Amino acid sequence: MLLRNPYRLWIRLLFMVGAAALLFLGYQWGNRVQRDGARPPAIGGVLIRPPSTVPDFRLQDATGRPFDRGTLSTGWTLMAFGDLSQAGGQLAVQRLIEVYNRVSDREVLYRDLRLALVSPAEAPDQARALAALSPALHVLGGEPAQVKGLMEALGTAPGGPASLYVFAPGGYLVALLTDDQAGADLASDLVALHAHADLLLPEK
Numbered sequence: 732m733l734l735r736n737p738y739r740l741w742i743r744l745l746f747m748v749g750a751a752a753l754l755f756l757g758y759q760w761g762n763r764v765q766r767d768g769a770r771p772p773a774i775g776g777v778l779i780r781p782p783s784t785v786p787d788f789r790l791q792d793a794t795g796r797p798f799d800r801g802t803l804s805t806g807w808t809l810m811a812f813g814d815l816s817q818a819g820g821q822l823a824v825q826r827l828i829e830v831y832n833r834v835s836d837r838e839v840l841y842r843d844l845r846l847a848l849v850s851p852a853e854a855p856d857q858a859r860a861l862a863a864l865s866p867a868l869h870v871l872g873g874e875p876a877q878v879k880g881l882m883e884a885l886g887t888a889p890g891g892p893a894s895l896y897v898f899a900p901g902g903y904l905v906a907l908l909t910d911d912q913a914g915a916d917l918a919s920d921l922v923a924l925h926a927h928a929d930l931l932l933p934e935k
Contacts (some may be wrong), residue, residue, distance in 0.1 A: 771925035771930050774906060775916045776895075779898035782903035782931060785884045790849065790873040793858035798847070798871050806843040807925065809894040812887055815850050815857045815870070823893050824848055824861055824868075826914065830895070831867055833918035840925045847871055851878050851889050897924055905931045 771778055790798045802808075811827055813820030827846040833843050844901065846868045850858065858870035872878070882888060885896055885904070893909040899905045906924055908917050924931065 748791055769867065769930055771838065772927045774908075774920040774923055775912050776897075776906050776908035776920050778906050778931075779904050780932065782899065782905045783905065784902050785881060788873075788877050788881045788884075790871040790877055790881070792869045792871055793862040798869060803898045804900065806900060807840065807921075808847055808896075808898040810847040810849065810898065811893065812849045812851070812889075812891070813884060813893065813921065814852045815848075815861070816849060816852060817890075819890065819893060820848070820850060826893060826895065826917065828865060829914040830917045830921060831865065833914060834922060837922055837925070840922065844921075845869060849878060849881065851875070851882070883925050897921065899924070899928055899932055903931060904933055 771780070781813075785800060787800045792798055809827060809830060811823035813822065813823035815824075827848060830834075831844060831846055834844065844867060846865070848861070848868070849871045855871050858872065861870050862868055887894065894910055895908040896904060897906040897908060897920075905928075906920065908920055912920070
């Protein structure tokens with residue numbers, strides 16, 4: 732024999748809605764506590780806290796394709812500066828490619844990572860030759876004012892340290908990898924940043 736439920740349907744529905752709301756709020760609160768209590772990764776480079784963005788800029792790669800702040804908003808970008816006609820520019824390219832090769836076993840990061848070398852002096856032949864080394868490598872140039880503006884926004888200058896700038900999805904600058912770090916350390920930092928992106932980027 733089935734017993735009649737003593738509560739009316741609208742009361743039961745109210746209880747169900749209330750329970751669902753409590754579950755949702757508890758989930759959100761738990762996520763916030765976990766995020767707020769978690770620490771960002773410890774890296775050998777310098778974390779940018781909070782992450783920052785750069786002013787809009789307009790550059791182009793060796794094939795004439797545009798590269799701007801919107802390009803930085805997708806995937807991860809490892810950016811360096813260097814004159815290709817100088818030893819510093821060649822060193823910057825070597826560091827970029829070394830890091831890229833060292834993260835080849837990280838499938839998602841390797842797929843989403845682009846390398847960007849910004850050269851203050853035009854060297855189209857060298858740029859095209861280097862771009863052929865890897866589809867991930869973008870050798871960038873443009874109007875001197877555009878290059879200078881980007882460099883100033885990042886606090887660097889021609890002939891400065893061979894630092895690497897890490898941009899995460901959304902175009903956020905999340906870290907500066909310093910010129911005294913070895914290739915293995917640079918790659919380790921990048922892997923750690925990628926793995927903890929949820930702690931580094933602003934909440935949506």
